[in-house]
Amino acid sequence: MRQDHLITATQLSRPDIEAVLDRAREIDGSREAFEQRYSGSVLALCFFEPSTRTKMSFETAAKRLGAETIDMGSIESSSVKKGESLADTVRVIEGYADALVLRHPSEGSAKMASEFVDVPVINAGDGAGQHPSQTLLDLHTIRERHGLDDLTIGIMGDLKYGRTVHSLASALTNFDATQHFISPESLRLPRSVRFDLHESGAQVREHTELDAVLPELDVLYVTRIQRERFPDENEYHQIAGEYRIDADTLSAADPDLTVMHPLPRVDEIAADVDETSHARYFEQAHNGVPVRMALLDMLLGGDAA
Amino acid sequence: MRQDHLITATQLSRPDIEAVLDRAREIDGSREAFEQRYSGSVLALCFFEPSTRTKMSFETAAKRLGAETIDMGSIESSSVKKGESLADTVRVIEGYADALVLRHPSEGSAKMASEFVDVPVINAGDGAGQHPSQTLLDLHTIRERHGLDDLTIGIMGDLKYGRTVHSLASALTNFDATQHFISPESLRLPRSVRFDLHESGAQVREHTELDAVLPELDVLYVTRIQRERFPDENEYHQIAGEYRIDADTLSAADPDLTVMHPLPRVDEIAADVDETSHARYFEQAHNGVPVRMALLDMLLGGDAA
Amino acid sequence: MRQDHLITATQLSRPDIEAVLDRAREIDGSREAFEQRYSGSVLALCFFEPSTRTKMSFETAAKRLGAETIDMGSIESSSVKKGESLADTVRVIEGYADALVLRHPSEGSAKMASEFVDVPVINAGDGAGQHPSQTLLDLHTIRERHGLDDLTIGIMGDLKYGRTVHSLASALTNFDATQHFISPESLRLPRSVRFDLHESGAQVREHTELDAVLPELDVLYVTRIQRERFPDENEYHQIAGEYRIDADTLSAADPDLTVMHPLPRVDEIAADVDETSHARYFEQAHNGVPVRMALLDMLLGGDAA
Numbered sequence: 001m002r003q004d005h006l007i008t009a010t011q012l013s014r015p016d017i018e019a020v021l022d023r024a025r026e027i028d029g030s031r032e033a034f035e036q037r038y039s040g041s042v043l044a045l046c047f048f049e050p051s052t053r054t055k056m057s058f059e060t061a062a063k064r065l066g067a068e069t070i071d072m073g074s075i076e077s078s079s080v081k082k083g084e085s086l087a088d089t090v091r092v093i094e095g096y097a098d099a100l101v102l103r104h105p106s107e108g109s110a111k112m113a114s115e116f117v118d119v120p121v122i123n124a125g126d127g128a129g130q131h132p133s134q135t136l137l138d139l140h141t142i143r144e145r146h147g148l149d150d151l152t153i154g155i156m157g158d159l160k161y162g163r164t165v166h167s168l169a170s171a172l173t174n175f176d177a178t179q180h181f182i183s184p185e186s187l188r189l190p191r192s193v194r195f196d197l198h199e200s201g202a203q204v205r206e207h208t209e210l211d212a213v214l215p216e217l218d219v220l221y222v223t224r225i226q227r228e229r230f231p232d233e234n235e236y237h238q239i240a241g242e243y244r245i246d247a248d249t250l251s252a253a254d255p256d257l258t259v260m261h262p263l264p265r266v267d268e269i270a271a272d273v274d275e276t277s278h279a280r281y282f283e284q285a286h287n288g289v290p291v292r293m294a295l296l297d298m299l300l301g302g303d304a305a
Numbered sequence: 306m307r308q309d310h311l312i313t314a315t316q317l318s319r320p321d322i323e324a325v326l327d328r329a330r331e332i333d334g335s336r337e338a339f340e341q342r343y344s345g346s347v348l349a350l351c352f353f354e355p356s357t358r359t360k361m362s363f364e365t366a367a368k369r370l371g372a373e374t375i376d377m378g379s380i381e382s383s384s385v386k387k388g389e390s391l392a393d394t395v396r397v398i399e400g401y402a403d404a405l406v407l408r409h410p411s412e413g414s415a416k417m418a419s420e421f422v423d424v425p426v427i428n429a430g431d432g433a434g435q436h437p438s439q440t441l442l443d444l445h446t447i448r449e450r451h452g453l454d455d456l457t458i459g460i461m462g463d464l465k466y467g468r469t470v471h472s473l474a475s476a477l478t479n480f481d482a483t484q485h486f487i488s489p490e491s492l493r494l495p496r497s498v499r500f501d502l503h504e505s506g507a508q509v510r511e512h513t514e515l516d517a518v519l520p521e522l523d524v525l526y527v528t529r530i531q532r533e534r535f536p537d538e539n540e541y542h543q544i545a546g547e548y549r550i551d552a553d554t555l556s557a558a559d560p561d562l563t564v565m566h567p568l569p570r571v572d573e574i575a576a577d578v579d580e581t582s583h584a585r586y587f588e589q590a591h592n593g594v595p596v597r598m599a600l601l602d603m604l605l606g607g608d609a610a
Numbered sequence: 611m612r613q614d615h616l617i618t619a620t621q622l623s624r625p626d627i628e629a630v631l632d633r634a635r636e637i638d639g640s641r642e643a644f645e646q647r648y649s650g651s652v653l654a655l656c657f658f659e660p661s662t663r664t665k666m667s668f669e670t671a672a673k674r675l676g677a678e679t680i681d682m683g684s685i686e687s688s689s690v691k692k693g694e695s696l697a698d699t700v701r702v703i704e705g706y707a708d709a710l711v712l713r714h715p716s717e718g719s720a721k722m723a724s725e726f727v728d729v730p731v732i733n734a735g736d737g738a739g740q741h742p743s744q745t746l747l748d749l750h751t752i753r754e755r756h757g758l759d760d761l762t763i764g765i766m767g768d769l770k771y772g773r774t775v776h777s778l779a780s781a782l783t784n785f786d787a788t789q790h791f792i793s794p795e796s797l798r799l800p801r802s803v804r805f806d807l808h809e810s811g812a813q814v815r816e817h818t819e820l821d822a823v824l825p826e827l828d829v830l831y832v833t834r835i836q837r838e839r840f841p842d843e844n845e846y847h848q849i850a851g852e853y854r855i856d857a858d859t860l861s862a863a864d865p866d867l868t869v870m871h872p873l874p875r876v877d878e879i880a881a882d883v884d885e886t887s888h889a890r891y892f893e894q895a896h897n898g899v900p901v902r903m904a905l906l907d908m909l910l911g912g913d914a915a
Contacts, residue, residue: 035345040645042670053397056375060347060401063373068673070666074379074684084874092663092873095896096670263397264389286400340650358702361680365652365706368678379684568702569694591705 005114009132009167014174023294039066044097048104057288120299135167137291141284148175156182157223173200246270310419314437319479328599344371349402353409362593425604440472442596446589453480461487462528478505551575615724619742619777624784633904649676654707658714667898730909745777747901751894758785766792767833783810856880
């Protein structure tokens with residue numbers, strides 16, 4: 001990568017993405033070769049919002065490279081409570097660590113932080129903004145199963161608020177993917193995202209039902225519809241039920257269909273899908289480790305792709 | 306051990322127990338030989354309930370073997386809050402780690418988790434269920450002082466709710482121990498536990514007072530009587546006071562008597578006992594490290610005893 | 611150091627201080643030489659009060675020396691909640707670790723803890739008491755810029771409640787520093803601290819305004835005036851405003867003036883000071899790492915200075 005920080009997925013060109021994913025593939029093939037590569041390095045985990053899997057997977061990635069991690073701890077126990085600014089917090093922590101992973105509720109916070117420090121900053125989610133390492137692990141999962149060319153993908157669920165979805169859709173415009181968006185009318189892809197996709201020449205279709213488009217798909221990416229988006233409990237249950245899949249739903253799919261989900265899931269994918277060959281969401285979560293190892297390797301090692 | 310997981314103390318045969326304790330003894334004798342043995346391995350600490358000493362001692366055990374740990378963090382900050390099932394959580398985490406240590410408030414949760422993952426699961430407490438590594442460190446402490454044969458042990462305090470006690474009593478039936486249970490009537494050993502002990506041929510006696518039996522004991526294992534078991538504050542204080550020991554109480558004991566306690570203690574053992582040669586509860590807590598190192602060594606190393 | 615524990619700054623003689631700071635300088639010059647020095651050692655972090663930077667910087671220091679850390683976690687999730695005494699907690703933890711770092715809300719707690727354990731205890735703040743490693747990193751920062759001899763220092767802000775300030779002022783009496791204390795009347799240095807400084811022959815002046823003394827200073831050490839010290843919100847804002855500095859304030863200062871602050875800051879130092887050459891508070895925070903590495907090296911290595 002030609003960047004010192006990883007702030008957005010949109011900063012990544014096709015060669016950037018391929019460089020990271022090639023490195024992740026290399027790591028997957030020979031983990032032992034990377035085991036002590038960053039012995040003596042320290043990665044700071046600065047999570048201003050709770051996170052289980054993102055934090056644990058960065059922690060694992062660092063440790064599998066021989067690096068150590070230090071953890072800012074919860075916001076409740078931090079100096080943020082005493083009124084410290086984010087700029088001050090990261091300027092102190094850069095003195096302890098060789099790179100920073102930052103999750104923060106405010107959009108733009110990772111970009112701002114990166115302007116105050118000299119060590120690499122990795123955005124692990126900034127509010128409704130970006131979460132680029134999630135996008136890279138999604139792409140890695142797709143690529144290892146189907147490649148990224150001539151792909152037909154369906155993205156279903158809450159397309160309005162899901163940053164994961166926006167980021168993935170945008171990254172896929174680097175490849176010649178056909179993207180189908182399946183959601184209730186009230187949770188459609190925001191106009192601005194649709195506009196950007198069209199601008200970049202993406203082949204995009206929108207649907208309110210999965211049925212018609214399912215047989216064409218290589219990948220079905222399911223996201224959670226959140227209760228709190230609906231003022232009415234009944235409306236929520238009705239709509240969530242319509243965008244829920246089970247093994248029966250998938251009988252109409254291509255045998256090679258890959259089902260993905262950023263997790264945690266609640267009800268969107270029935271447990272009986274887990275036993276089908278379509279289920280790749282745990283593999284997808286596990287891919288967080290080699291992909292984040294690759295990212296750390298490129299940022300700490302100072303590679304230029 | 307012939308198991309891939311450590312779920313209950315009852316799964317352990319006498320040779321299993323002796324294999325772990327032999328390994329713990331070996332580790333105690335030559336810590337340096339084990340220092341880098343699991344360099345590059347990662348142990349996941351999944352504590353769905355608070356714990357200080359169990360978690361710290363597993364963490365220490367892993368690190369003394371050269372392994373790394375990753376921590377799920379508190380439940381409040383985890384994806385469990387978002388409604389994720391335990392089965393999903395452990396299936397994600399198995400992709401990060403080489404083994405899982407699980408504490409969870411629901412009895413049977415560790416067994417259930419072990420059915421969903423391919424890496425070893427160690428039960429570090431499942432509600433009112435089992436806590437087998439505690440039992441093993443208790444046995445190690447007894448064995449290093451007295452051996453496990455021809456042992457006379459007194460177990461005192463809350464015998465009704467204490468999983469530590471049930472588990473230890475059950476494990477001791479593998480050896481020819483005489484077990485005296487000392488408690489108020491209302492906190493007697495549950496009928497089912499008494500039944501199982503009798504079934505396995507254990508020599509068991511019950512008492513409401515310590516005095517008569519104290520001189521015979523090799524080991525006195527004290528547990529905490531919890532305030533919340535009593536509707537009435539006065540009744541609690543009266544009963545707790547009767548099952549409290551101090552240096553004076555122990556003047557009637559054998560000079561070689563070992564006093565144990567799973568800790569934390571509140572008031573059950575007076576501070577003046579700490580300075581007597583009977584006090585072994587801190588040593589007992591410290592034994593968590595070599596015993597858990599032995600367990601990890603056997604599960605990660607894939608030993609068959 | 612001739613001590614096994616680090617409890618107070620006042621326990622440190624001039625040669626003690628210089629030995630630590632020399633070691634810190636050596637570490638700063640050749641970090642790689644120290645990288646694996648304590649591989650296999652374990653440092654326990656026992657924070658009974660929240661802390662971000664102190665904890666992270668001890669954690670970093672340990673890991674930069676190749677040592678591991680184990681964390682007691684938050685008090686809410688610890689056995690302290692079950693009524694365990696501090697003496698019991700530290701006696702358990704000493705079985706896991708080679709040294710303990712302790713922060714606790716009660717003055718005198720670190721001293722007490724050190725009497726119960728055989729491993730070195732480092733006081734990382736005991737209520738209104740001491741925080742000696744903060745003092746050492748303050749001294750290191752001053753020494754690397756100005757030396758510690760013939761120093762003229764101004765200490766400004768809340769001089770009544772700030773343990774950082776009392777500890778630094780006391781340590782500076784080992785050197786021939788001139789100390790100017792600048793504060794509102796209501797937040798003057800406590801009488802007992804003034805008395806001790808006079809007793810040890812320190813050159814001390816008190817002021818209510820910075821202006822007159824600013825041009826003479828080599829170092830200006832600013833501390834936060836806390837809202838909760840004032841019953842009246844308006845009075846707080848008025849007073850805090852008078853002891854706030856910005857780039858304009860510093861135009862009257864010596865070009866070599868060093869501005870320090872223990873951080874976190876809220877408003878006491880305007881952001882425009884950050885870009886001046888006077889600002890050394892981030893450097894000061896970063897110095898926590900080499901100074902704490904030096905401390906750990908001397909306590910774990912068993913040096914006698």
